[in-house]
Amino acid sequence: MLGEYRIEGRRAAEIAASVESGVRDGALRPGQLLPPLRELAQDLAVNANTVAAAYRSLRERGVIETAGRRGSRVRERPASTPREAIRAEVPEGCVDISTGNPDTGLLPPLHSALASAAENAARRATLYGDPAVSERLSAEARRRLDEDGVPDGPLAVTSGALDAIERVLAAHLRPGDAVAVEDPGWGSLLDLVPALGLRTVPVAVDDEGPLPGETERALRQGARALIVTARAQNPTGAAVSAGRAAMLREVLAGHPGTLLIEDDHGHGIVDEPLNTLAGHTDRWAVVRSTAKAYGPDLRLAVVTGDAVTLDRLRGRQLLGPGWVSRLLQDAVLHLWESEAVDVAVVSRSYGRRRDALVDALAARGVEAHGRSGMNVWVPVPDETGAVARLLHKGWAVAPGARFRLASPPGVRLTVSPLTVESAGELAAAVAGALRTGVGRRYD
Numbered sequence: 239m240l241g242e243y244r245i246e247g248r249r250a251a252e253i254a255a256s257v258e259s260g261v262r263d264g265a266l267r268p269g270q271l272l273p274p275l276r277e278l279a280q281d282l283a284v285n286a287n288t289v290a291a292a293y294r295s296l297r298e299r300g301v302i303e304t305a306g307r308r309g310s311r312v313r314e315r316p317a318s319t320p321r322e323a324i325r326a327e328v329p330e331g332c333v334d335i336s337t338g339n340p341d342t343g344l345l346p347p348l349h350s351a352l353a354s355a356a357e358n359a360a361r362r363a364t365l366y367g368d369p370a371v372s373e374r375l376s377a378e379a380r381r382r383l384d385e386d387g388v389p390d391g392p393l394a395v396t397s398g399a400l401d402a403i404e405r406v407l408a409a410h411l412r413p414g415d416a417v418a419v420e421d422p423g424w425g426s427l428l429d430l431v432p433a434l435g436l437r438t439v440p441v442a443v444d445d446e447g448p449l450p451g452e453t454e455r456a457l458r459q460g461a462r463a464l465i466v467t468a469r470a471q472n473p474t475g476a477a478v479s480a481g482r483a484a485m486l487r488e489v490l491a492g493h494p495g496t497l498l499i500e501d502d503h504g505h506g507i508v509d510e511p512l513n514t515l516a517g518h519t520d521r522w523a524v525v526r527s528t529a530k531a532y533g534p535d536l537r538l539a540v541v542t543g544d545a546v547t548l549d550r551l552r553g554r555q556l557l558g559p560g561w562v563s564r565l566l567q568d569a570v571l572h573l574w575e576s577e578a579v580d581v582a583v584v585s586r587s588y589g590r591r592r593d594a595l596v597d598a599l600a601a602r603g604v605e606a607h608g609r610s611g612m613n614v615w616v617p618v619p620d621e622t623g624a625v626a627r628l629l630h631k632g633w634a635v636a637p638g639a640r641f642r643l644a645s646p647p648g649v650r651l652t653v654s655p656l657t658v659e660s661a662g663e664l665a666a667a668v669a670g671a672l673r674t675g676v677g678r679r680y681d
Contacts, residue, residue, distance in 0.1 A: 245273070248284055253292035258301055261312055272302060272310045297413055300432035313432055321425035321640040328634040333655055335664070336636040338472060340507070340612065341654040344587060345533045346578035348569065355568035370552065370561035371395050375571045379526075379540045382505075382574075388524050389517035392548035394541045394555065395562045399503050399527035400426055402541045402551075403465065404434065406523045409550035410497050411436055411462055418456035418464040420448055422615065422641040422648065424472045424501075427465065440643040443471065445609045447478035450485040457489065463497035464490075468512055470504025470530070470611025473641045473650035475592065477504075477610040483513035490518045497547075498522040506531025508610045509585040521547050528570055530612070531579050538566050588612050591653040591661055598665030604672060614651045618672060621647045627671035633664055 243265040247253035260266035272278070275293065279286040293310055296302040304310040328334045376393050384390075396402040407417065413435030419428060421440035431438045439456040441448045441464075448466055457464065466486070469477035478486070490496060498519045502512060505526045516522045523543035528536045541551065555561070573579065592608045599606040599616065608614035618624040621637045628635050628649075638648035656664065 245278060245282070247282065247292070248288075250288050250291035250295065253278075253282070253284075253289060254295045254301075257292070257296055261301055266312050268312050268314045270312045272312070274309060294413075297435050300435055303432075303437070321429050325636065325640070329629065332629060332632050332634045333660075333664075334634045335652045335655055336634045336650070337654075338613065338636070338650070338652050339534070339654055340530050341587070344507075344579075344584050345531075346573055348533070348573075350576070351569040351572040351578070352565075354572040355565045358568045359565060364564040366560075368564075370555070372564055372567045372571065375540075375567045378571060378574050380542075383524070383526075383540075383542060386505075386512040386514065388512070388514050388542060389522075391542045391544055392552075394548055394552050395567060396525075396539050396541055396551075396555070397537045397559070397562055398529060399501055399525050399539045400430060402523070402525040402527075402539045403427065403499055403501065404430055405551045405554060406497070406499055406525075406541070406543070406547060407431075407434060407436065407463060408554070409547055410521060415463070416456075416459070416461040418453065418461035419643070420465070420467060420471065421643045421645045422473055422638060423465075423643075424467070425640040428641070428643065438643060440645070442645060443474060443476050445474070445476050445607055446482040447471070447476050448482075448486065450482070450489050453486060454489045454492075457493045457496060461496070463499065465499045465501065466515060468500055468502040468504065468514065469510045470508050470613075472503075472611070473613050473636070473638070473648075474615040475608035475611050475613050477508070477510040478513050478515070480511075480513050483515060486515055487518045490515060494520050496521075500524045501527075503527045503530055504611050506579055506581055507584050507588060507612070509582060509589075510610045516543075520544065523547055523551075528573075531581075531584065532570065532573055536566060536570060538562055538570055588653060590658055591656045594658045594661035595651065595653055595656065595665060598662045599668060602665055602669035604665070604669050608653075612652055612654050614653060615648050616651060616668060617646055617648045619647065621649060624649055624668075624671050628667060631667040631671065633667050 243260050246256045275289050276286050279289045302310050303313050416437040416439050417431050418439045418441050420443045439461045441452045441456050496519045498515055500516055507530050516524050521544055523541055525539055525541050527539040595614050596606045596608050606614050606616045625637050636650040
């Protein structure tokens with residue numbers, strides 16, 4: 239069953255470590271079946287409860303999965319092999335459009351914001367026992383959420399969007415629970431879910447967001463949570479339209495116990511309206527990160543949601559980091575109040591480059607998706623070949639495997655490093671790479 243690899247250990251922690259070592263080294267391959275609990279216990283001369291505890295620990299860490307009588311097996315993509323590792327080395331001189339980073343030329347300078355935060359700290363230092371969220375930041379964040387029709391609710395601040403999503407999931411779900419996720423979708427999220435011991439259920443998306451029928455299917459299959467990207471979806475650029483939002487609300491109305499998490503990381507870089515789904519289930523959260531509009535290093539996201547969810551999130555946060563630095567909170571508030579980012583200008587800048595690339599690809603007969611944000615998704619028949627050929631032509635793109643569960647192959651192109659003029663050059667290279675990859679028949 240395991241070939242030449244032998245699981246070792248006398249205690250649960252040792253057995254779990256042995257399995258994880260095999261996964262990490264490649265001796266235990268994704269999808270490989272592990273010995274039945276009692277069989278391994280007999281082989282190691284330990285109590286069956288010891289092996290059960292080891293397997294439980296591995297499940298909770300996302301290394302293995304158990305499917306009833308079909309047994310336990312190594313996850314197809316265990317948490318120990320993050321999707322970020324799926325990338326090609328970028329040769330010198332290559333244009334790197336694989337990163338998903340914002341255009342640094344569109345990020346605001348931080349000097350005055352950080353200086354203002356330091357002055358506030360000099361007047362009154364933040365100490366243990368102080369409120370976790372700045373009252374002024376909370377008020378401004380709430381005002382902006384109100385403008386976009388997000389339901390009223392308590393507010394928290396976390397260290398970025400992924401931190402917020404992890405805390406919301408942990409507030410309600412337990413290992414083994416299923417989470418409906420967009421496919422293709424954010425690679426870090428697709429790693430996080432199994433790392434928490436949860437199961438991913440893929441939901442197909444188009445340019446207007448998750449497909450209602452697919453969403454209904456996932457919830458009927460037992461998914462206890464649904465994570466939706468409101469706009470600037472990574473990697474496809476999808477944005478939930480008003481019509482699609484109405485249909486998804488109807489689906490959620492039939493599943494009021496679903497935990498809804500809405501990721502609005504595109505706030506500040508897109509002018510597509512927010513068509514929120516929040517408030518149509520008993521448990522919900524809306525997450526807004528500052529990363530794309532103000533800079534990834536700020537590590538700050540605002541979260542609102544129902545009272546129970548936010549109470550659990552804030553309570554657990556107090557037992558960990560306690561709070562996100564008030565210096566960062568004051569800096570972000572200064573950026574907001576000084577209107578350091580002109581959303582219309584930023585949105586137009588990304589939009590011109592994105593539209594130029596999509597149009598240039600279409601003119602060459604290449605299908606591409608990019609309704610909002612900074613990414614364009616191009617379906618391809620062979621990811622490995624497309625990535626390699628584009629590298630040879632001087633363009634480093636992100637393999638779609640970083641973002642996919644069951645959806646067809648593709649590559650992600652980030653427009654941040656492009657100009658409108660270079661978008662045409664890239665489109666020509668993509669079209670050429672795809673033509674080269676088409677197989678020929680010789681009779």
